[in-house]
Amino acid sequence: MSAHRNQSSMIATAWFLAGLGAIPFLAMAVAAVISPAFAAAHLGGETAFLGYGAVILSFMGGVRWGRALTLDQPARAAEQMILSVAPSLAAWLALLIDRPWSLLLLAAGFALQAAWDFKSAGTGLLPTWFGRLRLTISAIVIASIGLVLLA
Template sequence: MMMKGVPAAAARLGLAGLIPFVGLAALAHLAPGSGARSWLAAYGAVILSFMGGCRWGFAATGMGEGPAVRPLVLAVAPALYAWLSLRAPAPFDMELLALGLLALYLADLKLTKDGGAPHWWPALRLPLTLGATLSLLAGAAA
């Protein structure tokens, strides 16, 4: 199973978080004038910001380097990137958000290896990152 070792509550809530991604991407294709595309981009930005917040939480609890300047700056960067991505014209906004999620996943692999995130973090992040990224790219193509 892809989420081996992930706490059940984290797995369930994480998977539930994919519902808006998948639903809005589908709606963007089925009803192009519905506004689903802009809702999808906004949700993607919120989730990318949230993922940065997770990194802040890991640092604040003393994982990895702890609450030092570098990990805290890196924790804020996803929110700033997401905010700026929303200013890009379509379809680049969602493509940039997808790229941000993928880049943050790769950074989180290193963070986990260095003791800055729980050992199960990549197992949770992989399917969620793939689902969110594919949804954003599908929405960008709508």
């Protein structure tokens, strides 16, 4: 029972922290739509939004790198490590290119990462709950990117 309780606590913590991580996306996106001047003056505007998106997309690649380190199959681990670098490279490129491509690249990066995580959860490489978490949070992030694109 204690192991189940610990697992439930870890899952709840992951959902809570992922939700907290989505707040800056939502706050900056809503501010960009309602008051672009406020968003620029007090929240860093689109530069801050892109920067935060790049950091979080890179973090998601790091999650996959960490998972790869625990695999017993060296070839599969190497493949996962190589793929886990792609989100950081996409995020970096998003910081270098102009709007709207920068935002579209971030959206594509989050969508592809979510699809990869969800598929991996379905095959047992990642926990099932993590796949659902990634789809949910990625939908919020991608919707926020969409709002910023419209602003």
